[in-house]
Every structure is written in C-alpha cells, then in structure tokens.
Amino acid sequence: MGIIQIAALGLLTAAVVIFLKETRPEMAVILSLALGILIFIFLINYIADILRTLEELTLRADINIIYLNTLLRIMGIAYIAEFSxxxxxxxxxxxxxxxxxxxxxxxxxxxxxxxxxVVLETIMGLIP
Structure with a gap:
C-alpha cells in the first residue's frame, strides 16, 4: 500500500470520525485508533528494511551496535508517546x-x- 492509498484511507476515516463524533464518540476514538494500527501494520515491511539498512551501515562503519540500538529505542519511544x-x-x-x-x-x-x-568523553579526549 502506497502513500496515496494511506492518505485516501486517512481522509475517508477522518470523514467518518467527524460524523461519528456527534452520534457515537466512543466509536470515533476506536476507529481512529484502528486506523493508526492499520497504517503501522502496512508500514512494518518498510520499517524492517530501514532497520536492516541502518544495521548494515553501522557494521560497515565499525560503530558499536549498542549506539544504533539506543537510537532506535529512542525513536520508538518518541513514536509510541506521540501516537498515544x-x-x-x-x-x-x-x-x-x-x-x-x-x-x-x-x-x-x-x-x-x-x-x-560518550560524546563528552570523546570531546574531552580530543582537547589537549
């Protein structure tokens, strides 16, 4: 599913949510949440490709994988907090x-x- 289909689904859902907010507000929230989950499911393959590429770049650059893992956890926390x-x-x-x-x-x-x-220690190590 491409961005056009996701955008169309989002616009359609938004229109339905606007209608539902007046008659069944609890269903509007559930529908909005369901759309977010559905979009995430559609994006899982893209996210997996991005993660594999980042891991490969990290290994090629001889960077400790723990730094990449930490950055990915930070990004995950940011997305989860924002979505919630x-x-x-x-x-x-x-x-x-x-x-x-x-x-x-x-x-x-x-x-x-x-x-x-680590960044501060590296900087301090460079300063004579």
Missing amino acids: AQVCRDAGEGATASKIEFAGKVFILALALPLIM
Whole structure:
C-alpha cells in the first residue's frame, strides 16, 4: 500500500470520525485508533528494511551496535508517546496526553545520557 492509498484511507476515516463524533464518540476514538494500527501494520515491511539498512551501515562503519540500538529505542519511544498522546487528545484527554509526552521525554533522556557521556568523553579526549 502506497502513500496515496494511506492518505485516501486517512481522509475517508477522518470523514467518518467527524460524523461519528456527534452520534457515537466512543466509536470515533476506536476507529481512529484502528486506523493508526492499520497504517503501522502496512508500514512494518518498510520499517524492517530501514532497520536492516541502518544495521548494515553501522557494521560497515565499525560503530558499536549498542549506539544504533539506543537510537532506535529512542525513536520508538518518541513514536509510541506521540501516537498515544494523539489518541488521548482525540478522546478529549489532553491532560493524559501531556503526561504521556512527559513520560516519553523522561525515558528518552534516560536512554540518551550514556550516549551524551560518550560524546563528552570523546570531546574531552580530543582537547589537549
């Protein structure tokens, strides 16, 4: 499925969600969530290709694979937090969405700290 089909499905779903919000708001949230999951399922092969390519580049560049794994985890946390927060906002739960975003930022910072330390140590090693 290409971007045109995904965009068309998204627009169609948005139109149905607008209608459902007035009559069955709980179904509107479920439909919106289902679309997000469906799009993710369609993208799994593309994501797998990207991950394989990044891993291959990391190995060719002789970079420790743990750095790539950490960056991928950070990206995953960011996407999950954003998706979850958007679903909460669609359901009218802005406060919950903000808390999810905050938790995502804390997890990202916790994962990034070791990488930041390596960069700082490398810089300090270059300074005479």
